[in-house]
Amino acid sequence: NAGVMQNPRHLVRRRGQEARLRCSPMKGHSHVYWYRQLPEEGLKFMVYLQKENIIDESGMPKERFSAEFPKEGPSILRIQQVVRGDSAAYFCASSPLLRYEQYFGPGTRLTVT
């Protein structure tokens, strides 16, 4: 059973470009969480999704950030018009229905130049 997969693992974008981060949950898991880790800091919750539904986006910046988890395919975290402050590691986690433990992917390290 493959773990949570994220791609790309490293992403470099110039200021003003768009970044798309992908997350494929573990097989059988229907819930996806996105967290951001700024340098030298802990992880901060961004958004929690089920298939075709955003359950909780209380940690998402109000502008430029969006997330989706379509019926088919991976969950996508999209950052428009990236700025240097978006440089961070973005981790995705998944969990099965009605279970609490989250399993983390390897992360995508975004660098904005």
Added chain:
Amino acid sequence: ELKVEQNPLFLSMQEGKNYTIYCNYSTTSDRLYWYRQDPGKSLESLFVLLSNGAVKQEGRLMASLDTKARLSTLHITAAVHDLSATYFCAVDIKGTEYGNKLVFGAGTILRVKS
């Protein structure tokens, strides 16, 4: 708002010594988690503590939970170099019946010196 505080934030210790990392949280929560992160890597789950008085041990690490004091500890016994990493505690906030989001502490950077 749930706050999670860890201390110390940085810990340098000699091999063979014992030490404890503390994790305080501000409001009632159902579960407490300890994770390990190596530089540039993802989070590895160490322990999940589910109830007051819970104690779990794995190798040289032992975690405990006191829900009344809202305190968890991660005790390191006879440290070895391989334990050098960043350790996070996290507490979950009950969301919907479908799942919970995690609130993380800032992390404790542990360096074990030979």
